[in-house]
Structures are given as structure tokens and as C-alpha cells.
Amino acid sequence: MxxxxxxxxxxxxxxxxxxxxxGYLPAGFPTVAGGIAALRAMVDAGCDVIEVGLPxxxxxxxxxxxxxxxQQALEAGxxxxxxxxxxxxxxxTGTPTLVMTYWNPVERYGVxxxxxxxxxxxxxxxxxxDITPDARTDWTVAADAHDLDKVYLVAPSSTDERxxxxxxxxxxxxxxxxxxxxxxxxxxxxxxxxxLVARTKAVTDLPVAVGLGVSNGDQAAEVAAFAxxxxxxxxxxxxxxxxxxxxxxxxxxxxxxxxxLADGVRRGR
Amino acid sequence: xxxxxxxxxxxxxxxxxxxSGQQWGGRYxxxxxxxxxxxxxxxxxxxxxxxxxxxxxxxxxxxYANVPSPLxxxxxxxxxxxxxxxxxxxDLNHTGxxxxxxxxxxxxxxxxxxxxxxxAETGAGQHGVxxxxxxxxxxxxxxxxxxxxxxxxxxxxxxxxRLLGARVVPVDxxxxxxxxxxxxAFRDWVASVDHTxxxxxxxxxxxxxxxxxxxxxxxxxxxxxAQCLDTYGVLPDAVAACVGGGSNAIGLFxxxxxxxxxxxxxxxPGGDGVETGRHAATIHAGADxxxxxxxxxxxxxxxxxTIESHSISAGLDYPGVGPQHAHLxxxxxxTYTPVTDAEAMEALALLSRTEGIIPAIESAHAVAGALxxxxxxxxxKGPDAIMLVNLSxxxxxxxxxxxxxxxxxxxx
Ligand SMILES: Cc1ncc(COP(=O)(O)O)c(C=O)c1O
Numbered sequence: 001m002x003x004x005x006x007x008x009x010x011x012x013x014x015x016x017x018x019x020x021x022x023g024y025l026p027a028g029f030p031t032v033a034g035g036i037a038a039l040r041a042m043v044d045a046g047c048d049v050i051e052v053g054l055p056x057x058x059x060x061x062x063x064x065x066x067x068x069x070x071q072q073a074l075e076a077g078x079x080x081x082x083x084x085x086x087x088x089x090x091x092x093t094g095t096p097t098l099v100m101t102y103w104n105p106v107e108r109y110g111v112x113x114x115x116x117x118x119x120x121x122x123x124x125x126x127x128x129x130d131i132t133p134d135a136r137t138d139w140t141v142a143a144d145a146h147d148l149d150k151v152y153l154v155a156p157s158s159t160d161e162r163x164x165x166x167x168x169x170x171x172x173x174x175x176x177x178x179x180x181x182x183x184x185x186x187x188x189x190x191x192x193x194x195x196l197v198a199r200t201k202a203v204t205d206l207p208v209a210v211g212l213g214v215s216n217g218d219q220a221a222e223v224a225a226f227a228x229x230x231x232x233x234x235x236x237x238x239x240x241x242x243x244x245x246x247x248x249x250x251x252x253x254x255x256x257x258x259x260x261l262a263d264g265v266r267r268g269r
Numbered sequence: 270x271x272x273x274x275x276x277x278x279x280x281x282x283x284x285x286x287x288x289s290g291q292q293w294g295g296r297y298x299x300x301x302x303x304x305x306x307x308x309x310x311x312x313x314x315x316x317x318x319x320x321x322x323x324x325x326x327x328x329x330x331x332x333y334a335n336v337p338s339p340l341x342x343x344x345x346x347x348x349x350x351x352x353x354x355x356x357x358x359x360d361l362n363h364t365g366x367x368x369x370x371x372x373x374x375x376x377x378x379x380x381x382x383x384x385x386x387x388x389a390e391t392g393a394g395q396h397g398v399x400x401x402x403x404x405x406x407x408x409x410x411x412x413x414x415x416x417x418x419x420x421x422x423x424x425x426x427x428x429x430x431r432l433l434g435a436r437v438v439p440v441d442x443x444x445x446x447x448x449x450x451x452x453x454a455f456r457d458w459v460a461s462v463d464h465t466x467x468x469x470x471x472x473x474x475x476x477x478x479x480x481x482x483x484x485x486x487x488x489x490x491x492x493x494x495a496q497c498l499d500t501y502g503v504l505p506d507a508v509a510a511c512v513g514g515g516s517n518a519i520g521l522f523x524x525x526x527x528x529x530x531x532x533x534x535x536x537x538p539g540g541d542g543v544e545t546g547r548h549a550a551t552i553h554a555g556a557d558x559x560x561x562x563x564x565x566x567x568x569x570x571x572x573x574x575t576i577e578s579h580s581i582s583a584g585l586d587y588p589g590v591g592p593q594h595a596h597l598x599x600x601x602x603x604t605y606t607p608v609t610d611a612e613a614m615e616a617l618a619l620l621s622r623t624e625g626i627i628p629a630i631e632s633a634h635a636v637a638g639a640l641x642x643x644x645x646x647x648x649x650k651g652p653d654a655i656m657l658v659n660l661s662x663x664x665x666x667x668x669x670x671x672x673x674x675x676x677x678x679x680x681x
Contacts, residue, residue, distance in 0.1 A: 057443060057575040058560065060455045061299050067442050080572050103297055104559045108573030135297045136284075136564075155301035157462065162303065180301060181460035 004124050005149050006096040006172040009048040010207040010228055019224035019265040021046055022209055023258065024100060024233035026053030027086040028078030029069040030240055034247060036089045038240060038254055043095045045255045046262025049229070050090050051127060054083050054101035061102075061129045063184030065234040068241065080109055084121045091122035098149060098172075100127040103137065115142035125149025125172055132162075133169030140169065151175050154200055156192040167204035173229060174200055174208045185215035185234045194226050216257075217264030224268025232261055277526045277593070277602070283476020283563075285596035293599070294592030296475040297559045302455070305462040310477040312382050317484060322381065326485075329373050333406065334363040336370065336488060340496035340657070345623040350640055351647030352654035355505065357493045359517065359661050360628060366662030367489055367517040368399040372468055374485030376403035379466040386410040386465040390454040392419055392447035392513070393584030393631065394426025395662055396470030401435035403468070411435040414453040418445040419583045426666050444577040447587050451561055471514025472591035475562030479519075479591050486520025493657060494524040505657035506646050507532035509639040511631050512552070512605065513584050515591030517661035522603060532604070535594060536638035538580035539607030549578035550607040551590040552598045560589040566598075581610035581670060582630035584662075612637040614674050617664065629662035630670060636660070 013020035023042045029035050039050055055070035055078055062070065083099060091097040099118060106114045106126070118126070125148040131137060133152055143150045149172030154163050157180060167174050178193035179186065193210050200208045209229025214220055215238075220230045239257050243250030279285045279294055286292040296306060316322040330336035338358045347354045359367040372389075379387055387409050391397030397413040404411035413430055417439040420427050430437050443449035451474075458467045472482040490508075497505050508525050510518035512535040525531045540548030548554065551566045558567035560575060568576040568588035580586040597603035613630055616637035621627045628636060639658040646654035664671070672678060 056573075058448060058452050060452045060561075061459070063456070064442075071442065074574065104567070104569065104575075105573035108556075108558060108569060108571070130299050131297050132300050132303060136292075136295055153300045155299070155304075157301055157304040159304065162300070166300065177301060179460075180462065182456045 004091065004096060004122055006049050006098065006124050009096050010173060013048055014228065017269055019227055019268055020048040020207070020209065020229040021220070021262050021265045022049040022051060022229050022231040023047035023236055024051040024053060024231065025236055026055050026066065026070045026073055027083040028055060028073030028076060029237070030072070030244065031076065032078065032082045032086065036086055037251060039086065039090045040093060041251045041254050042236065042258045043090065043093045045258035047095065047258060050095055050097045051100045052083060052086050052090065052097060054080065054099055054105055056102040056105055059102060061182055063182040063234065065185070065237050065241065066183050069237045080105065084117055087118065087123040088121035096124040097122070098124045098127055098151065100129065103128060103131045107137070111138040112142045112145070115146040115148055119146040119148060123148070125151060127151040127175060129153055133166055143171070153177050154196065156180055156196050160199060163200055164203045167200060167206060170206055174204060174206050175231065176200055176208050176210045176227070178210045178212045181212065183212055183234050185238060186213035193223065197227050217260035220261045220264025221267040224265045230261070230265050275527060279476065279480050279593070283480065285593050286600070291599055293565055293595040294476060294479055294563050296562055297564070298475045298562045299459065301459050302462065305458070306475055306477065312378055313477050313481045316378055316381060322377065326374055326377055329377065330370060330488065334369045334373060335361055337492040338362055340493055340500070343624050346620065349623065350643040352643055352650070352652050352656060354639070354643055355497065355655060355657045356626070356660045357489060357521065357657065359489060359659060360626070360632065360663035364395070364399045364402050365665060366395045366399065366629065367486060367520060367659070368396045368470065369402065370488055370520070371470070371482050371485045371516055372396070372399040372403040375466065375468045376407050376409065379409065380407050382466065384464055384466045386461065387468050388412045388414070388454050388457050388465055389468045390414045390447065390450035390470055392416070392450070392586055393582065394419070394423040394430065394666060395584055397435070397437065398426050398429045398433070400468050401430040401433035404435060405433050412457065413437050414440050414450040414457070416444070416446040416450050417441050419447065422583050422670070423666055447583070448575060471516040472519045472593065473514040473561060473563060473565070473589055479563065479593055482516050483519045483523060483593065486516050487523045489517065489520040489659060490522060490524030493521065497655065497657060501655060503655070504528055504531055505655040506650060507534060507642050508657045509534040509536065509635050509642060510659040511536050511585060511634040511661060512590060512594060513538070513587050513631060514589070515594045517659055519591060519593055521659045522597070526602060532642070533597070533602060534638060534642055535603055535605040536608045536634045537605055538582060538585035538634060539609040540579040542609050543607050547579040548607060549580040549586050549588065551588060552594060552605040553607050555588070563592045565592045565595040566590055581613065582634065584629065584631040585634065606638055608634040608637045616640065617671070618675065626660070627664035628660055629664050630667045632661045
């Protein structure tokens with residue numbers, strides 16, 4: 001196990017008797033430098049793990065908020081080297097930093113080349129929302145060669161057999177999608193998440209983090225009661241979109257939101 | 270009758286091609302949709318082995334959709350090129366295109382699976398109209414996603430869908446065209462799979478769609494092959510179809526894959542010309558990649574971002590292509606050639622004037638390409654050579670485009 005892997009962060013949270021807070025923003029949003037500043041603010045205010053999104057032209061798992069941010073980043077010309085630079089800047093804080101990416105860009109870049117370059121900048125691994133471990137890719141080989149975390153998703157619709165197959169392929173943590181749906185902040189948490197986490201925990205010792213829909217400290221506390229990690233994305237993106245013409249107000253709002261969520265993951269137990 | 274498996278079919282996991290070489294298709298999808306795709310695979314395979322289902326499908330096609338469509342010898346066009354040109358008249362099907370076969374098949378399957386709602390993406394609006402029609406026929410709730418750019422290009426079909434009782438949802442994200450409508454339909458489906466079927470409009474996407482859509486469209490080729498043998502006593506020398514996602518083409522080609530003497534030609538949308546970069550010639554100019562759940566040829570940049578495609582025909586304006594076509598191209602069994610907007614529009618005018626048939630602009634691509642092949646066949650084999658073209662749809666929806674292209678607003 002490497003020190004850059006996410007397990008360290010989950011272990012630390014577990015030792016503190018709380019869930020880990022996992023924060024997401026797409027790279028290059030609102031700008032490359034602005035995104036780095038935002039992610040660092042999220043680290044400072046209490047995110048334990050960071051996911052850097054790789055903006056993609058066809059994000060089938062994302063709702064309107066993240067789509068908009070990713071499209072804005074793409075229109076501004078964001079490149080994979082910008083994603084890697086973002087990872088490097090965030091990982092330098094000592095916080096484990098993963099890339100969340102749709103599959104085709106990785107493949108086009110070269111799977112092993114991607115793994116090499118990600119490891120070089122201190123990245124912890126990949127979250128791959130649009131592929132499953134049984135889709136045919138070279139990711140397992142490349143990730144193992146570079147000691148990178150492999151995070152696949154399980155869903156409320158997954159059978160027990162598929163959950164068992166998926167967790168076996170995961171390293172770092174397992175991403176449980178709390179709702180049947182795409183990314184986006186929701187006003188209520190889902191009652192599908194608890195049973196899914198229980199079914200997942202029945203077959204793995206890996207931490208299980210829950211994503212899709214969490215937008216405030218109270219929801220984070222609810223999820224933290226049964227999950228090892230709480231993943232928040234759209235709510236962070238929304239906050240930056242709401243302060244599009246005032247970067248420093250955006251960072252302040254982001255810090256406030258992160259603090260609220262960080263408090264939530266500590267209240268849950 | 271149940272179709273026999275051939276070496277050109279996919280394996281149980283949706284992979285086309287020899288396992289020792291490059292393979293195409295498969296299933297690259299979010300875990301949340303895997304259960305639904307597995308359920309669909311089982312239901313489709315059960316249905317294809319069930320004589321009652323197949324008989325129901327045939328009966329609906331015959332009584333409701335005007336299928337089998339005629340195979341028509343285009344006399345004046347034949348004279349022009351010097352050999353026989355046969356048109357498979359899918360333009361005469363109910364709703365005006367081959368697409369009705371696929372949707373009636375999938376809607377029948379939806380009913381069999383006990384789902385009450387269907388969703389679809391549409392580019393030209395033909396698949397949307399066909400889906401709305403099938404939904405009306407079977408009493409299913411229907412939502413169609415359509416790029417906002419396409420809604421402008423194909424306003425008439427938007428009206429048709431709404432008249433048929435469908436909800437048409439504009440999609441503004443990305444390029445506002447077919448690929449974005451597909452993304453949006455998948456997003457809907459992730460949240461609605463328990464009661465909703467996604468009626469995919471072409472022989473692309475994750476397994477089982479490429480094989481299932483092919484099975485529902487393959488009547489085109491099965492009929493045409495039998496009709497040709499019946500009338501002429503021989504197989505055609507060549508068959509041709511336009512290729513967007515590839516449903517009408519694979520529906521025609523499948524029957525002829527085992528006939529070694531029959532040339533198979535797919536015509537891709539060449540837009541302004543492949544060299545201009547403004548085209549949708551995915552096989553010709555794309556690279557191996559993953560789009561909408563399948564490994565196939567994809568128009569993409571050096572970082573794997575999908576490149577916006579361009580074609581005068583909304584129905585062909587797609588940066589991916591069905592994986593079985595990728596396999597047929599890579600293996601050399603079929604030949605894929607780009608046809609430009611200008612060539613297609615010229616063929617549209619020619620067919621209109623020589624035969625009194627106004628084709629869809631999509632189909633005009635096939636006609637344009639086939640006429641070139643026919644001229645070669647005439648030179649090589651003489652006047653009895655047979656060029657069989659799938660006329661996948663009629664041109665009513667394209668009159669706005671024709672008006673602009675030809676400047677037909679005033680008498681010259
Ligand atoms: C008349 C017609 N032909 C062809 C196509 C292209 O689709 P496919 O390649 O799946 O046959 C369309 C799509 O809308 C169409 O309307």
C-alpha cells in the first residue's frame with residue numbers, strides 16, 4: 001500500500017470515529033488556477049479525499065450542474081495535462097487525490113501512459129463511473145503496475161453477485177451510488193443507500209463511500225451514520241456557479257459549505 | 270422463423286469479431302444500468318426463440334406498418350447507369366422509414382416485459398416519430414429526447430411526435446444533436462429503469478442493442494434477398510445502404526453476409542468533404558474508441574473528446590457507428606465510403622426526377638454511392654448486373670432543407 005492511496009484517509013477517519021468527506025470538482029472549472037484554489041480551500045476546510053473530474057464531451061452519469069461546469073472547462077480548452085497539474089497541486093497538500101473520469105479519454109491517452117503520468121504527479125487512482133470491472137479494459141493491469149487505487153461503482157440495482165465481483169476489483173474504497181439517477185444535489189437523502197451499503201459491506205472490508213445527492217451537513221450526517229465516506233460533488237460545483245463573477249466570495253462560500261459538511265460527517269455517529 | 274447464428278454475430282457478451290483479433294462492441298456502461306441491460310438481453314433472447322412473439326411481430330408489421338416493402342426496379346435510373354437498380358422501398362413503410370420495424374419490435378418486447386413507459390433519442394426525428402407511433406399503438410407513455418439544433422432542422426417531425434402524444438424534450442447540452450440526445454436518454458433511463466424501456470434508435474450502443482436492433486431490422490435484407498431471387502432468379506451483385514448508427518444498413522446486410530459473391534457497400538455522411546473535417550464519416554475517419562457503451566469507431570480528438578459531426582442529414586449526423594459495422598469494415602467484408610452533402614442532394618434530385626420518388630436525404634447518400642457502384646458493375650458485368658439499394662426513408666421531412674439547398678422558393 002502506498003501513502004498516496006486513499007486508504008490512509010479512510011483509516012484516519014475511522015480512527016476518529018467518523019466518516020471521511022470526499023469532495024469533487026471538475027478540473028479547469030472555473031479556470032485551471034481557480035479550480036486548484038477551490039480544491040485547496042476544500043482541503044483546508046476539511047475534505048479528507050479529493051476527486052478531480054476529467055471533463056468529457058459525453059458525461060452520461062452527470063446531471064445539469066456538473067455538465068455545465070465540465071462544458072465550461074472544455075470550452076476554455078482544458079487538457080489532460082491541466083487535469084494532471086490540478087492533481088499535482090492538490091496531492092501536494094498531502095490529501096489523497098483521485099481522478100474521476102469517463103473511460104474514452106483514458107484509453108485515447110493510453111491506459112498505461114495515463115497510469116504512469118497520474119502516479120508521477122502523486123495521484124491516488126481513478127474512479128471510473130461509466131465502466132464496470134467486467135468491461136474489457138487494460139485498467140487493472142496498469143493500476144496494479146503503478147499501485148493506483150481502482151474505484152468502481154455499485155448501485156441499488158446491482159445484484160449481490162455483481163457487488164461481490166465489483167468489490168473484488170476495487171482498491172481504495174467502493175463507491176456506492178445512493179440513488180438511481182445521475183449526479184445532482186437532492187433535497188432528501190435516499191432510502192436506497194443504507195441497504196446498498198449493508199449489502200456491500202457484507203462482502204468487503206474496503207471502506208464504502210456514498211455519493212449522489214448530498215448537499216449539506218445534515219444530509220452528510222445522515223449518510224455518515226452508515227457509510228465510511230460521504231461524497232459531495234454537485235453542491236460544490238453549484239456553489240462556484242452561484243458566485244461566478246466573484247472568485248473570492250466563491251471560495252468563502254465553498255469553505256463554509258465544506259465546514260458544514262465536515263461537521264456533518266462528525267455528527268453522524 | 271428463428272434466425273440461425275452466423276460467424277458474423279456477436280458472442281454472448283456482445284463482442285463482434287474473432288476472439289483472437291480485434292473485437293468490437295461489448296458493454297461499457299455504468300453499473301446502475303447493467304441489471305436493466307441484462308434483463309433486456311434475456312427478454313430479447315427469449316422473444317427471438319418464441320414463435321408466438323415472432324408471429325405477433327410479423328403480423329403487426331404486415332397489418333399496421335405495410336411491411337414487407339416492395340423491391341422496385343427503378344427503370345429510368347437503370348437505363349441511366351446501364352444495369353439494374355433495385356430499390357428496397359422502406360420509404361413506403363408506415364411513418365416513412367425503416368425505423369418502424371425496430372420500434373415495433375422493441376415496443377412489443379416492452380409490453381412483454383411489463384414496462385409501461387418508453388423513451389427514445391432522435392436525430393432526424395424519424396426514430397422519434399416511429400417510437401411515438403409505437404407508443405400510441407401499444408398505449409405506452411412516451412418521452413423523446415431531441416437535440417435543440419435538430420428540433421429546428423426537423424420541425425415537422427416534432428409536430429408529428431407531439432400529435433402522436435409524445436413528450437418531446439429539447440437537449441441543449443454539448444452540440445445539441447443526436448449524441449447529446451442519447452446521453453440525455455441514458456440519464457433518464459438510469460433514474461427510470463424499473464418501469465421504462467429505452468427504445469434505442471439504431472444498431473449501436475451497449476449490448477444487446479446492436480444485435481437486438483439488427484434482429485428487428487433484418488427483415489429488410491431477408492425480404493430483399495428473397496424478392497430478388499424470386500423475380501430475377503439470382504442474388505444481387507451488390508447491396509448498398511447509408512450508415513448513420515447503422516440500423517438500416519445492418520438490417521439489409523445481415524442477409525447477405527454469407528453470400529460471398531455479393532459486394533456490400535455502406536455509405537457514410539461525408540458532409541462538406543472528409544478533408545474539410547466537417548463530416549460524420551466515422552468509419553472512414555474515426556479512431557477505435559468507446560462511445561455510448563460500445564467499442565467502435567469514434568470521431569474524437571487526440572484526448573478522446575468526441576468531435577462534433579456534420580452532415581446535411583440529421584439522421585446520419587452521429588460521431589459513432591454500430592459495432593458490427595466496425596467489425597465488417599475491419600474484416601473487409603463490407604466497404605464503407607463517404608458521400609458528401611452535395612453528392613447526396615444531387616442524387617435526391619435525380620431520383621425525384623427520374624423515378625418520382627423523393628428519398629430522405631439519408632437514403633439519398635445510399636443512392637448516390639450506389640449509382641457509382643452500379644456504373645462499375647455495368648461496365649464489368651453488363652446490363653443484367655443487379656445493384657440493390659435500401660431506400661431507407663422518404664423525403665417529406667427534408668423539404669425545408671431541399672428548399673434552401675436548391676433555392677426552390679421561386680419558379681426559375
Ligand atoms: C430515413 C433514414 N435513413 C437512415 C437513417 C440512419 O439511421 P441508421 O444508420 O440507423 O439506419 C435515419 C435516421 O434517422 C433515417 O431517418
